[in-house]
Amino acid sequence: MRTRAIIHLDRLTGNINKIKDRIGSCKICAVVKADAYGHGAPQVAKAAVNAGVYCLGVVTTQEGAGLRKNGITAPVLLFSNPHPDEIQEIINFNLIPFISDISYASILNEQAKLAKVKLKVHLKIDTGMNRLGCKPEEAVSLACHIADCAALELAGTATHFAVSDSIADGDRAYTRMQIECFKRTVGSIKSAGIDPGILHAANSGGVILHPESWLDMVRPGLLMYGYKPVEEYADFPHKPIEVQPVMELRASISLIKKVKQGESVSYGRIWTAPEDTNIAIITAGYSDGLPRSASGKWKALIGGKYYPIAGRICMDQCCVDLGQQTDIGRWDEAVLFGSFRDLNAATLAAAAGTIPYEITCNVNKRVPRVYTTGDVALYGKKQ
Numbered sequence: 001m002r003t004r005a006i007i008h009l010d011r012l013t014g015n016i017n018k019i020k021d022r023i024g025s026c027k028i029c030a031v032v033k034a035d036a037y038g039h040g041a042p043q044v045a046k047a048a049v050n051a052g053v054y055c056l057g058v059v060t061t062q063e064g065a066g067l068r069k070n071g072i073t074a075p076v077l078l079f080s081n082p083h084p085d086e087i088q089e090i091i092n093f094n095l096i097p098f099i100s101d102i103s104y105a106s107i108l109n110e111q112a113k114l115a116k117v118k119l120k121v122h123l124k125i126d127t128g129m130n131r132l133g134c135k136p137e138e139a140v141s142l143a144c145h146i147a148d149c150a151a152l153e154l155a156g157t158a159t160h161f162a163v164s165d166s167i168a169d170g171d172r173a174y175t176r177m178q179i180e181c182f183k184r185t186v187g188s189i190k191s192a193g194i195d196p197g198i199l200h201a202a203n204s205g206g207v208i209l210h211p212e213s214w215l216d217m218v219r220p221g222l223l224m225y226g227y228k229p230v231e232e233y234a235d236f237p238h239k240p241i242e243v244q245p246v247m248e249l250r251a252s253i254s255l256i257k258k259v260k261q262g263e264s265v266s267y268g269r270i271w272t273a274p275e276d277t278n279i280a281i282i283t284a285g286y287s288d289g290l291p292r293s294a295s296g297k298w299k300a301l302i303g304g305k306y307y308p309i310a311g312r313i314c315m316d317q318c319c320v321d322l323g324q325q326t327d328i329g330r331w332d333e334a335v336l337f338g339s340f341r342d343l344n345a346a347t348l349a350a351a352a353g354t355i356p357y358e359i360t361c362n363v364n365k366r367v368p369r370v371y372t373t374g375d376v377a378l379y380g381k382k383q
């Protein structure tokens with residue numbers, strides 16, 4: 001089976017450098033949750049730390065533990081409230097949880113005290129996402145509580161944006177409101193005599209569109225992996241940031257067969273050959289990361305040319321129409337998405353009715369990741 005996801009770590013480094021050029025002296029938290037959006041967390045985290053990011057962001061305790069087991073010593077932020085059962089592990093692996101409420105702070109404090117450690121935590125303020133975080137009006141009392149917890153150290157304060165990836169006037173205004181609310185609330189924490197630690201808010205959308213949200217640190221995910229959830233608007237004061245997709249999904253042709261005009265191909269018989277043709281069977285389907293909803297709307301790049309996918313994308317395979325005359329051979333490699341203008345996770349997401357985040361996250365564990373810092377030759381015909 002030659003299905004593989006090529007992970008271009010040189011592009012990841014390049015993207016981080018582009019982000020650094022944009023944000024200047026502010027720090028970066030490289031978001032590597034969900035196995036680094038499908039790219040492989042340990043490898044991405046190592047490359048990101050080498051590229052100079054300050055810390056890493058994950059969601060589950062297990063993800064944080066995974067980084068530690070792979071020898072990563074950079075600070076690791078936990079963007080969630082893990083179940084109290086997991087607190088021992090948070091302490092053992094020296095992870096930094098977000099805190100949204102006094103009762104969770106108290107449980108953390110108790111266990112940290114028993115373990116005789118001072119556990120770093122970040123206070124999360126909900127400024128309009130209505131997910132995790134305390135209400136702005138509760139932030140000062142929560143900060144005071146954390147300050148009173150002998151086994152906790154308030155190392156940072158954060159918020160998260162709901163619509164920073166939209167250029168619509170109303171959405172930009174909403175994000176500005178969130179930023180203002182955050183700054184005001186941090187101001188009151190400081191007025192209460194408490195050091196809020198490192199301040200951070202910006203996800204990729206914030207990095208791209210909202211310089212006033214950069215503060216002490218930014219938390220880009222998607223942008224690092226080479227996709228922009230939003231483009232800069234026309235009079236934006238910075239040059240558009242240019243990033244390159246890091247992941248490429250390749251599969252190979254396991255069989256080529258002749259199909260006669262009028263014969264159907266694949267499940268559901270939604271595609272029939274308009275003329276006698278050659279059909280290539282490709283070793284990737286929706287379980288590998290090629291969304292079934294892209295059936296009839298997607299293509300593969302083989303031997304430097306695009307060929308349409310014929311019929312339903314199956315779980316493990318899809319069929320491609322090579323046409324009547326072809327010099328494509330069995331075992332040649334097909335690119336299903338990569339860094340091409342028309343063939344990447346964003347254009348595939350558009351065809352499938354989803355977002356590029358979901359495309360790279362959904363490349364199944366069974367697809368081997370091949371890490372490279374250069375080009376990887378294709379099997380078969382040159383692209």
Ligand SMILES: *Cc1c(COP(=O)(O)O)cnc(C)c1O
Nearest residue numbers: 031079160203204219220221222
């Ligand atoms: C996922 C996540 C991010 C990164 O979001 P992108 O849109 O991929 O940049 C940042 N912060 C938090 C809290 C997140 O959960």
